[in-house]
Amino acid sequence: MTATKEAINKTETAYNELERKIIFRELEPGTMVSEKQLAESLDLGRTPVREALQRLSYERMVEIHPRRGIQIPLISIESQLKILEVRRDIEALCVRYAASRASTEEKQRMQELAEQLEVCALQKDEVQYALLLKNIHRLLVKAADNEYLQLAMAPLQGLSRRFWFAFKNENSDLKDASSLHVAVLRAVIHTDAEEAIAASHRLNDYLTDFAYRSIKSR
Secondary structure (H helix, E strand, C coil): CCHHHHHHHHHHHHHHHHHHHHHCCCCCCCCEECHHHHHHHHCCCHHHHHHHHHHHHHCCCCEEECCCEEECCCCCHHHHHHHHHHHHHHHHHHHHHHHHHCCHHHHHHHHHHHHHHHHHHHHCCHHHHHHHHHHHHHHHHHHHCCHHHHHHHHHHHHHHHHHHHHHCCCCCHHHHHHHHHHHHHHHHHCCCHHHHHHHHHHHHHHHHHHHHHHHHHC
């Protein structure tokens, strides 16, 4: 492995681990941590952690305060609803393009991810479920073949996932959400752009209802 590839892999490892810790609130919302603390907790150098934090900052998963530290944003229902407002149309556009542009290999991968997500929901494996969701979102953006969609989608996904995992109902939401995500994937697989958009809207409706429902659970 070349030095460059090794550095990229370390940065990706740092990013994935920090994102997981934020989503599952191992890094508590509202807390301040240092770059040094994070590097030590991951057993990685400061450089890959710093690069991962820059990426997470763009995605609004952390707030970087020079000379003070790294703050984990609070979980906000108001922010979630604003995210979903924007996500509704951008995600619909993404799946519309993916339905017409996805390659055979990408459709095969979507089928695999759909099946894995259904199994994961039944097994109630939250960590794997979160990873699958991230892979699904990445694959749909890749299949849409528009790098500007990727730039638009990235800040909408992580915080939205964190909110959902913070308030989900253990007995029903994994299954309900998985069926909605799978419906989007299968519409794309069948090159049905209109159904993909409709399925995307149903998912957004569920997430919006979920956000309002979470107010009562507080």
